[in-house]
Amino acid sequence: MIMEDNDDYFSSFDESWILALNDDEDDGVSGETLSASDTDKSDIDFSDFEENVDGDIVSDSNTDEAIDPMKAAMRSKMWTYNPRDDIEFEKGMLFTNVDAFRSALKDYVIQKGFVLVRRKNERTRCTAKCGIEGCQWRIHASLVGDTTTFMIKSYHAKHTCVMSKKNIEATSDWIAKKLVSVLKDYPEMTSKGIVAEMLKFGVNPIKMQVYRARKKAFEEIESSHGASYAKLPKYAELVRNHSPGSICKIHYDLPNLIMKEPRFLRIFISFKAQKDGFQAGCRPFIGFDGCHLKGPFGGVLLTAVALDGNNSLFPLAFAVAESENKDT
Structure with missing residues (x-):
């Protein structure tokens, strides 16, 4: 990931910047407690995890670190994901954004084996503690200034409870x-x-x-079957644009105007090369057949074939329909 540079932010050695890092360090544990199921929604998007595993920072120039030592200090404390190493937190550790911190925290809890209670789980700050009553383990992280970078502001690493390898975080x-x-x-x-x-x-x-x-x-x-069906209109347009003379028709079900999206019924495709090949070198014989599709949406695959000069099957057209009947 590339962290945005802000020259006004990094070029100053004003001590107020350092104080701003810890402005909410002692944030307390007030507020409604969030259960693991309430916060598990932050883990659904797989793309977030892929983008957050890389914590490298790219400088504007080779002399940035010499000009501004603060950038070099932040680079050394930026957390990077390594599946071979155990996760260990420390105060002042940086993360590219809140999703990177949440992913690292979930991996840490599963690795250590204890119940986690999230006191705050917002886009700007996260506070969590051990779910065993009396245990002193606690972590708090929040944004650094007006950037998306997350920093651990306070951290008590000692557990005073008996931990178990089975926990609800491993969803x-x-x-x-x-x-x-x-x-x-x-x-x-x-x-x-x-x-x-x-x-x-x-x-x-x-x-x-x-x-x-x-x-x-x-x-x-x-990807999913539903996402593939949603791409069919783009595919039909590409066939028409890049293979002039081809036929690609899609039939949708539009029962009323209230439906936001039409429902796919059937598609028919015949490429121009198939038509030209049939007219140039095939026998005047056409056969039809179909087979059932085993995907989650069912349907049948219908094909039309001919015989070429070698008595081999030559496809003319194919279609996907809801069933094999006169309409389809």
């Missing part, structure tokens, strides 16, 4: 994030392999968690 969303890079290389990984991969983090997921996490990880890698 299917968190497991899916860890599986994305693994399933890209090993898409045929079985459930036992996923469990073995999670045991590296000290997590032993149940069967339903493994199923949901695997599904979410593949949706992140390959």
Whole structure:
């Protein structure tokens, strides 16, 4: 990630800037307590995690650090994700934004094995403590000035409770994030392999968690069927623009004007090269066939084929429809 430069912000050695870093250090623990389920929504977006794992700062020039030592100090304290190392927090540690801090905090809680209670979980500040009554562990982080950078303002690292490796922070969303890079290389990984991969983090997921996490990880890698159907109009326009003479028609269901988006029914495609090939070298015989689609939305794939000079099948057109009947 590239942190925005603000010359007015970094070029001054005014001590008021240093005081501003800790203006909310002793923020207290007042306010309504947020449970883990209330805050788990911040982990749904997989793209946030991908963008936040890199904490590098790019300087404007090679002499920036010599001109402004404060930039060099901030660079040395910027947290970077390393899956091979255990996470350790310290006061003054910096994060690229609030999502990077939340991801690191979740990984830390799962790594150490204790219940986390979030006192504040806002875009500008986060305060959390150990959920065991009487335990002194507590962390507070908030924005640095008017930037998006997050800093740990106060941190009490000592636990006075008995920690357990089983906690509610290891959700299917968190497991899916860890599986994305693994399933890209090993898409045929079985459930036992996923469990073995999670045991590296000290997590032993149940069967339903493994199923949901695997599904979410593949949706992140390959996108979903619904998203693919939504791209069909763009595909049809590309076919018409780049293959003149081709036919690509989409039929939608528009029962009333209240619906915000039309519902896909069927699509028909016949490329110009298929028509030219049939007229130039195929026998005057056309056959029709169809097969059922096993995706979540069902439907059938209909095809029209001919025979070429070698008695091989030559496709003429294909369509995806809701069923095989006279209308389709």
